Amino acid sequence: MRKLQVQGVHHITLTGADRQSTIDFWEGVLGMPFVFEQPNLDDPEEGHLYFDPGDGRLITVFTHEQRRPVHRRTPTDPGCVHHLAFAVSRATFNQVAERLEERGVGHSGPRDRGFMDSIYFKDPLGLLIELACYKFEPPAGATHAEVLMEAHRLRLAADDDHIGEVHLADAIEALSRRRSPSLSEEREPKNPWHHAR
Missing domain, CATH: 3.10.180.10 (2,3-Dihydroxybiphenyl 1,2-Dioxygenase, domain 1)
Structure with missing residues (x-):
């Protein structure tokens, strides 16, 4: 048995109301460009509108002019x-x-x-x-998910209830250290101010 390995969200499709209310929300409120439309290929009575949420992936909405927004x-x-x-x-x-x-x-x-x-x-x-x-911003070459996985490990080790900013900061430091080599023989935290006293 083998996995069906996914590589990201391709798109999310929602059932919407009419065309204009759909455009007014997804583009007019959330700022997602309306990139194209075509009929719903499984139900030609419906429209199929495509919006870019900002990362080049798609949010799509099936519309029908007889459907009205339901606010519940x-x-x-x-x-x-x-x-x-x-x-x-x-x-x-x-x-x-x-x-x-x-x-x-x-x-x-x-x-x-x-x-x-x-x-x-x-x-x-x-x-x-x-x-x-x-x-937070992840270190160069790392993802948010990698930082969160490392922060989760640190949170569990500290027996804390949830990920906090200290876990994030320590996770970013650990990931940066693993990803970026150094000429230093040892890279432990230092206090250079004590030399000046």
Whole structure:
């Protein structure tokens, strides 16, 4: 038996309402360029709209002109999507609450998740959307997932409840050390100020 090895998210497809409300949310609120559309090839009565979430991958939405937005929360039963999370810069994150409130949209307010900050709100169809901002940048050549895996190991070793900023900082130091060789014979932390006393 062998795995079916995936290499990233190809796209996520959602069932939307009408075409214009879909464009108004995904491009007009979240800023995702509307890159192309075609019929739903399995149901030609529906449109299939494609948006770029910022990384060149795709969020796609099936639309139908007879469907209208339903504002109740989408189901969270087992097997259902709980929420979608999108990355934003710190500058954007700091503006999210104000920009949602300009539209009269309720939100959770900023939430500290230890390794990231998040804010939650519902789209016009009741799907929970998270805008998230990492508290760190990975070292050159590393990914956020690698930093989080290393931080997780450090958190467990310290018997801490969740990943915090100290784990992130130590994880970045450990990954940097492994990835970047040095001419120094030993690379332990130093205090050069004590020589000046």
